[in-house]
Amino acid sequence: MVLKKDRREAFANFLKQAQKTYKIWNLVGQGLYRDARENYFLATGETNSEVRLFPNGLNPRFHKIDLFEVLKCEPPLDEDMFEGVLFYELRFVTTDEFSHWSITDIPTERKRREMRNFVLIKSADISPDRFEKLPADFLERQVGRPVTV
Numbered sequence: 001m002v003l004k005k006d007r008r009e010a011f012a013n014f015l016k017q018a019q020k021t022y023k024i025w026n027l028v029g030q031g032l033y034r035d036a037r038e039n040y041f042l043a044t045g046e047t048n049s050e051v052r053l054f055p056n057g058l059n060p061r062f063h064k065i066d067l068f069e070v071l072k073c074e075p076p077l078d079e080d081m082f083e084g085v086l087f088y089e090l091r092f093v094t095t096d097e098f099s100h101w102s103i104t105d106i107p108t109e110r111k112r113r114e115m116r117n118f119v120l121i122k123s124a125d126i127s128p129d130r131f132e133k134l135p136a137d138f139l140e141r142q143v144g145r146p147v148t149v
Helices: 005-018 109-122 138-143
Strands: 024-034 040-053 061-064 069-072 079-092 131-134
Touching: 005 079, 024 109, 040 079, 040 109, 079 109, 109 131
Parallel strands: 024 079
Antiparallel strands: 024 040, 040 131, 061 069
């Protein structure tokens, strides 16, 4: 995950305020894929909101279910949202992003969508209505230094 460069200051200010609250915060990330030739592609419309910040302790905490974990709170805590896309979720097609799945029937729509996009990028089936090609130095500009993987 890479914090978007243009959201750093807003996120730093948010963190100062969030520490004063006792709630769960959802953050939004967007899928960013790198093909075997080190080209970057932003998956248009592939944004995911999920719990990323919450109080540390016994409540809330993650509980294992069939194939993944869910965050549970008893008693429930208020949830809030940091608005807008905050980070890029990186996926490199030179690494098998889905090898840890022991089943072929991926259980959630989100993971099925991510897997479809991963396969499309890996096979160079890159439709401009589904992916936006980014400049070669895109990730380096986000991070602020050369990126090695």
